[in-house]
Amino acid sequence: MGMKQKTIVLNGIDLTIQQVRQIAREQTYIEICPDALSKVKAARKIVDDMLQDDKTIYGLNRGVGGNKDIAIPKHKLPEFNLNLLLSHAVATGDPMSVEDVRAMMTVRLNSWLLGYTGIHPEIVLLLKDFINFGIHPIIPAQGSVGVSDLAFLAHLGLALLGHGDVLFQGVTLKAIVAIHKAGLQVATLCPKDGLSIVSANSYSSGKGAILLADIIDFLDTADMIYSLSLEGFHANMNTLDRSLEKTKSFPGQHLSIENVRSYLRGSYLWNTDKLKAIQDPLSFRSACHIHGSVRDAVMSVVEYLHIQLQSSDDNPVVMIEEKRIQGSANFEVTNWVLGFEMIGIAFSHLSKSSCFRSIKLGMPSFTKLTRFLSPKDSIYHGFGTIQKTFSSLDAEIRHLANPISSDYISIAADMEDHATNAPYVIQKTTKMLDNLYKILAIEALHAAQAIDLRNGIRLGVGTQKIYEIIRSEVPFLDRDRNLSIDIHKIYNLLKSGQLKAEFENKQQEQRSSFPLYQRQKGEEFINEVY
Known part of the structure; x- marks a missing residue:
């Protein structure tokens, strides 16, 4: 991958509408601010610590939505996180444009860098690589009611795992094939990662x-x-x-x-x-x-x-300084x-x-x-x-x-x-x-x-x-x-x-x-x- 002339550094705190358009439409190269990545790692540690303490936390060791009261055993957490993406991948209709997909990926990546999500850092880096290598998941553009674009982001999450189809260098490929062609590795879901991927309005805001x-x-x-x-x-x-x-x-x-x-x-x-x-x-x-x-x-x-x-x-929301995870209506x-x-x-x-x-x-x-x-x-x-x-x-x-x-x-x-x-x-x-x-x-x-x-x-x-x-x-x-x-x-x-x-x-x-x-x-x- 050759470095492109234009580079935008994402840090979670100063992304502009013009930069979103530039990354989406001009396929500008992006980098991640090291300090922001440190926040991601700190938030992830809190998630891991909370899991070890067996505290009841929505989307970590409890279900989501109408299943909020269902406890998830630790040995079922990998399956639960995958099932969360599979069950939420319900979008339909014509596929999003490449620029809309890139905007959605950019906005979601930027929000992860705030350190409030607790997602695994490897997924953050992989999404950055998706943007830079031009791996664009094919995602239907109908199916979100605008209280987090759950359905759309679930399709993105599955693509990070190598599921579904993507556009890569102008050709439709299986996601797993495109990831390997780019010299990358598929993501591995850790506890809470499923919810951390989908809980955002990134399509709408992007x-x-x-x-x-x-x-x-x-x-x-x-x-x-x-x-x-x-x-x-x-x-x-x-x-x-x-x-x-x-x-x-x-x-x-x-x-x-x-x-x-x-x-x-x-x-x-x-x-x-x-x-x-x-x-x-x-x-x-x-x-x-x-x-x-x-x-x-x-x-x-x-x-x-x-x-x-x-x-x-x-x-x-993961609160790094307070070392706790707080429910929200964000x-x-x-x-x-x-x-x-x-x-x-x-x-x-x-x-x-x-x-x-x-x-x-x-x-x-x-x-x-x-x-x-x-x-x-x-x-x-x-x-x-x-x-x-x-x-x-x-x-x-x-x-x-x-x-x-x-x-x-x-x-x-x-x-x-x-x-x-x-x-x-x-x-x-x-x-x-x-x-x-x-x-x-x-x-x-x-x-x-x-x-x-x-x-x-x-x-x-x-x-x-x-x-x-x-x-x-x-x-x-x-x-x-x-x-x-x-x-x-x-x-x-x-x-x-x-x-x-x-x-x-x-x-x-x-x-x-x-x-x-x-x-x-x-x-x-x-x-x-x-």
């Missing part, structure tokens, strides 16, 4: 970390496309007046306003024009405020998920799951706003341009039928925005009567984000077409770049054509991050100048978020 990082990138892209639409619409710039900042100090909206102002620097829109409407429709007037609402929601969730990534979900993640539900509702507002801008860009009564932005008022239909596409995508978003975290039933012999559906909350929010990229792609097509129909207007220094990149992928609509191809090209362009990369340095400067964010959350935290 995939959630990737999602939050992606949403932050998306919001910058949304500001860009909105800026282009303003020029295509011949919009009134009143709501972008910097003097308004002191009248309402929500930080998200001001960050979006500053983004848009920077993209539109030098635009014809800043010129006094008596032909402009006194006020534009709210989808044009209020977009920065709507985008800012999503930003503020994301900031709240990032703060809580950042805590989650440095926390233990374990039940029970598997509860309602606080940040509700935050993702909030983001979903905010997404629905952003989606509607974008759709209404596209509709109005195609209305001569607002733009004085051709109907549906057709190349000329004749036999061409232009962007007429495409309205059905973004309407359909928006309907999906509105449906997915309905909260699901409170839809659960009491299970495990009526012992587990609360849940969050955290995995599905993250999955549906991810789907909403993907739909939003398609809706933005359609808005971008409208904006660029309207700009061309205005024939020679002076664009802003930023929007000129945005326009040129879009036009490098899709030409002016000079006659009706298959617009599915155009949507797909711009969708891929937006998701690739190419537009964001064009303005990355400038946006970092703007964020560092925002005292509102820094005062409320701390500069170091904001730099991590953005």
Whole structure:
């Protein structure tokens, strides 16, 4: 195994959402901090000592869930730990993506390094090797109710033992074969290791970390496309007046306003024009405020998920300094799951706003341009039928925005009567984000077409770049054509991050100048978020 250029050291206490995404998506090499590994060993010693003292401890010498009252004889402990993984490996559905599996493995490994779990150090090191060698268990993505992702992590645990299938170097292999090909040895389960593997929300928090990082990138892209639409619409710039900042100090909206102002620097829109409407429709007037609402929601969730990534979900928890093992309810993640539900509702507002801008860009009564932005008022239909596409995508978003975290039933012999559906909350929010990229792609097509129909207007220094990149992928609509191809090209362009990369340095400067964010959350935290 060759050392990769990028290396991230895990220590349990400072993993960021950006690092989770980097390890998951870029397959970055990881190392373990020696001090953190020492905590793992110290916690393991306490588990072994407790076992020798015959103290009654959940998941160590007693069953789990509805079987909490069943004593496990010492000679049955190896079988019990294996059975725990086998009985909990109940996930179903399509397999997780490789990046989701890597995120889950990374987050679980990081939480072990806190020293609260008591897992055997050899399993910790083996999971690190799984990440570095690219041994990715094939795990179905349905079956967790979000009070620890027990089913998913059980499949991971079995893979560490050499059971099941994995993806290794792009090929599906039996786990035992991949482990041996990598020059590794399968794990051996010691007492409590079964529960120590599965007692965490690592899939939900890992995939959630990737999602939050992606949403932050998306919001910058949304500001860009909105800026282009303003020029295509011949919009009134009143709501972008910097003097308004002191009248309402929500930080998200001001960050979006500053983004848009920077993209539109030098635009014809800043010129006094008596032909402009006194006020534009709210989808044009209020977009920065709507985008800012999503930003503020994301900031709240990032703060809580950042805590989650440095926390233990374990039940029970090993307390090293006190030399005891304590039952807990740390598997509860309602606080940040509700935050993702909030983001979903905010997404629905952003989606509607974008759709209404596209509709109005195609209305001569607002733009004085051709109907549906057709190349000329004749036999061409232009962007007429495409309205059905973004309407359909928006309907999906509105449906997915309905909260699901409170839809659960009491299970495990009526012992587990609360849940969050955290995995599905993250999955549906991810789907909403993907739909939003398609809706933005359609808005971008409208904006660029309207700009061309205005024939020679002076664009802003930023929007000129945005326009040129879009036009490098899709030409002016000079006659009706298959617009599915155009949507797909711009969708891929937006998701690739190419537009964001064009303005990355400038946006970092703007964020560092925002005292509102820094005062409320701390500069170091904001730099991590953005």
